[in-house]
Amino acid sequence: MNVHDVRQVIADAHRREWAFVLAATARVAGDLDLAEECVQDAYVAALDAWVRQGVPDNPGAWLTTAARNRALDAHRRDKTLRGKLPLLIEPPPPEPNEDDPPEIPDDRLRLVFTCCHPALGREAQVALTLRLVCGLTTSEIAQAFLVSESTMAARVTRAKKKISAAHIAYREPDAAELPDRLDAVLTVVHLLFTTGHGQLRSDLADRAIDLGRVLATLMPDEGEVRGLLALMLLTDARRATRTDASGRLLLLDEQDRTQWNRAAIEEGGALVVEAIRGGRPGRFTLQAAIAALHDEAPSYELTDWPQIWQLYGRLQRVWPTPVVALNRVVAFAMVQGPAAALAEIDLLEREGRLEGYHYLPATKADLLRRLDRRDEAAAAYRQAIEWCDNEPERAFLTARLTATLA
Amino acid sequence: MAQYLILIYEDESSYINPSPEVWQQAMEAHGRFAEQVVAAGGKIINGNALQPTATATSIRNDVVTDGPFAETKEALGGYYLVEAKDLDQALTFGKLCPAPFGGVEVRPIMEM
Numbered sequence: 001m002n003v004h005d006v007r008q009v010i011a012d013a014h015r016r017e018w019a020f021v022l023a024a025t026a027r028v029a030g031d032l033d034l035a036e037e038c039v040q041d042a043y044v045a046a047l048d049a050w051v052r053q054g055v056p057d058n059p060g061a062w063l064t065t066a067a068r069n070r071a072l073d074a075h076r077r078d079k080t081l082r083g084k085l086p087l088l089i090e091p092p093p094p095e096p097n098e099d100d101p102p103e104i105p106d107d108r109l110r111l112v113f114t115c116c117h118p119a120l121g122r123e124a125q126v127a128l129t130l131r132l133v134c135g136l137t138t139s140e141i142a143q144a145f146l147v148s149e150s151t152m153a154a155r156v157t158r159a160k161k162k163i164s165a166a167h168i169a170y171r172e173p174d175a176a177e178l179p180d181r182l183d184a185v186l187t188v189v190h191l192l193f194t195t196g197h198g199q200l201r202s203d204l205a206d207r208a209i210d211l212g213r214v215l216a217t218l219m220p221d222e223g224e225v226r227g228l229l230a231l232m233l234l235t236d237a238r239r240a241t242r243t244d245a246s247g248r249l250l251l252l253d254e255q256d257r258t259q260w261n262r263a264a265i266e267e268g269g270a271l272v273v274e275a276i277r278g279g280r281p282g283r284f285t286l287q288a289a290i291a292a293l294h295d296e297a298p299s300y301e302l303t304d305w306p307q308i309w310q311l312y313g314r315l316q317r318v319w320p321t322p323v324v325a326l327n328r329v330v331a332f333a334m335v336q337g338p339a340a341a342l343a344e345i346d347l348l349e350r351e352g353r354l355e356g357y358h359y360l361p362a363t364k365a366d367l368l369r370r371l372d373r374r375d376e377a378a379a380a381y382r383q384a385i386e387w388c389d390n391e392p393e394r395a396f397l398t399a400r401l402t403a404t405l406a
Numbered sequence: 407m408a409q410y411l412i413l414i415y416e417d418e419s420s421y422i423n424p425s426p427e428v429w430q431q432a433m434e435a436h437g438r439f440a441e442q443v444v445a446a447g448g449k450i451i452n453g454n455a456l457q458p459t460a461t462a463t464s465i466r467n468d469v470v471t472d473g474p475f476a477e478t479k480e481a482l483g484g485y486y487l488v489e490a491k492d493l494d495q496a497l498t499f500g501k502l503c504p505a506p507f508g509g510v511e512v513r514p515i516m517e518m
Contacts, residue, residue: 088408088492119493166514167408169492177494 017060018135023107029071042067124159223278227285233268234291237261253300283319305334338367358387409515410496416508435504453486
């Protein structure tokens, strides 16, 4: 195999195996920084070895063995290496036995739950997950979150230091802790997805979906894990039609539904059904159910709005946020008409919890426009433009404002 | 096992001239806390309540001033030094620690 092909295989292995290799190496290394170094070295060594000897049958196992051996060598060479950023590992790793290599345990959940520990701030959880679980470089993560590389490097270092100094254990949560701890993990993965989706960065959205698949494999009994994977697939199915050729954002009613990804819709739809069958659907499953109804509808008008409105009602009960309330109003408008929905918007405005959230005036503007109350609609669009924090949506709102004034 | 300091921050006005009932309740709550920590396999190395910040004296660059280091609504009013197997266990103790008029902060002790 030539160097080019081997590089391709290694890139694949990086994306598919990084988390497994690092998680297994962390247990031997007992130190996150050392584990990362050893895994990076193993990937470098693989290029040379695989060009000469061919690609092994199981690249992940080869990389894991290589990285773990490097960690063991480092310990033999220099005892002081241990203690840079020591991980609290339970139970203690068994003594390696060269004659009878034990099966390498799948430690990916330990890694994920450690990165998303509630004692770490949300930004730190996201950064660590991308760095340690997805194997992204600090510079790639910095770009995704629009901060400087040095800021991101400091954030990652600070988080790793807290893990070791505060003795955050490298373990999976027990049954009693699981609901809260799992919610943090799912929130981080969803945040990765929405960041990628919002910035029209498909690589980040793909990473989030990959992570969702891994979690669904490792925790097959958790309905919300399936629900989140379904939500991401069903949202991502519309990726190709989110903007027109010039990059302008398109609303659901403007999108060419024939271009939606049917395979993703089918997979996501099946996952929603399974997740709901499990009982007591949570916020991700309910959002996925709503996304499925949109994806499966032949047109915007022929969407099952009454059921969507009802699902938003259920979502509001398990996840009472003003944003959910606003989305419920949008569905309500489709069922009962814009005039009835405007009254609900007024209630939300008076509550004041959506101050600064541009979708509130944008929704209000749209309802007023449909009622042909143009001056009020224009004022609402202006407010939405002022509050909007990203360029594609600001361009969209500006175009709407212009059309309203025409 | 690692050591953590649980710092209790509360609105101290709640404890100025406390009624005997409030005092009794606080004593009982802290007694229960000590039992719960031991029952959970942890250990309280020591712990104390502090006199209110009105009794504090601060020193900065050898200048002595009356009062606490920083004036805050919720002030450090007591602490426990505990031993726990990891942060999760220390946070469990932190949640059990009585602080009805504020909250607690859990800090790992630096190992030298």
